Amino acid sequence: MLEILDLNKSFKKKEVLKEISISLKTGVYGLLGPNGAGKTTLIRCIVNLYDITKGNIRFQGIDVTNNNAFSKNIGYLPQKFGLFKELTVYDNLQYFAVLKKISKESMDTCIKESLKKVNLQDRVNNKVSTLSGGMVRRLGIAQAILGNPQIIIFDEPTAGLDPEERIRFKNLLSSIKEDKIIIISTHIVEDVETCCNKMIIMNDGKIFKMGNSEEIISIARGKVFEVKQGIGIDSNWYVEKTFFRNGEEFLRVLSNKKEGHKSLEPTIEDGYMCILKGI
Structure with missing residues (x-):
């Protein structure tokens, strides 16, 4: 279980997140809200890119607030995702595998499994500079699921994907969601309508509602x-x-x-x- 308890985040005098408390069990959650609602700030607090102003984050009962070691349990696709364009697809994932402390013995297998799941296995030796925008986004998804993390967070994962790739992403979620907490942040309701167990609706730095489809x-x-x-x-x-x-x-x-x-x-x-x- 991932617990966020009375979380506040401020930048100087501007309060961006306000007393957020939610508990997430295994499942796929849609984090919905208009642009500027605070979704990305909340995600960056969870993945330890931002220090929390006030509050706590617990994972499986252990306080992981501002704990760098916790990040190895998380796969994260940010809204704006950068890669080394002159390196190959494989080399880029190898770089992320090292950051995730994946062992040398299992690294090759992990990389190839991730690429297969996003249908990029035939691009393994291509330079990133030769990929289309949609392929780069799929490569970003591949690095997020690399190493089989317990928590996976996607920030606007379908941005730049065509309808066929959106369907592939939904199928990917179905194949990896077992025993994981997956959070999909978006302002597009359609993106979470068919693949999320529950929805978390944010606006103005607050949680307005959390519930399943029928409750919403x-x-x-x-x-x-x-x-x-x-x-x-x-x-x-x-x-x-x-x-x-x-x-x-x-x-x-x-x-x-x-x-x-x-x-x-x-x-x-x-x-x-x-x-x-x-x-």
């Missing part, structure tokens, strides 16, 4: 309506999107007041927006 969806039940375009917009409505049917334009709106319009079945995205907008 239930927050929007009775609050999603279809309104024909041209009807006056009420100040209580949050217009989520527009769509067309039979040549006519409609709005999908959220409201905590019964508006007398056609009610729609809520989605995870509806629940997410209700939480963020206080509906």
Whole structure:
């Protein structure tokens, strides 16, 4: 279990994270929130890139706050991931394997297994400079899972991936999630909708809600309506999107007041927006 207890993080006088407390058991968690919500700062505190201003982090009951030794249990793909472009794919992973203190005896096997899981085994001797953006992202995923860490954290892992690669990433999660804590940070609900056991919704440096898909969806039940375009917009409505049917334009709106319009079945995205907008 990974426990984050009353965590605060400030940069000078700016408080970025505020009294965050969550407990994570084995499973895949979607860390959702708009840009600037504090997701990346929270991740960097967990992986020990930032010192914590206040609070504690425990892993399996042991206090690992600001403990460099704890990082060997974590695989991490940052939002912006750099590699040595003039080195080969294999050499780059060998560099990360040394940093992770993977033994020489098992290093080659670990590297080849990671590359196979992200479908880059045929690029093992290619220089990174020859790879496409999507391949570089997949190589970043390979280094995160290298060495079979107990905690794996992906920050915007599908950025730059095409639809086929996104499906491959979801399949990869299914193959590696056994006995692991996996956190996927994103602002795209679709990225976590099909592959996460639970969702953690952040905004303004705080945890607003943690729950499974049905719990998030239930927050929007009775609050999603279809309104024909041209009807006056009420100040209580949050217009989520527009769509067309039979040549006519409609709005999908959220409201905590019964508006007398056609009610729609809520989605995870509806629940997410209700939480963020206080509906």
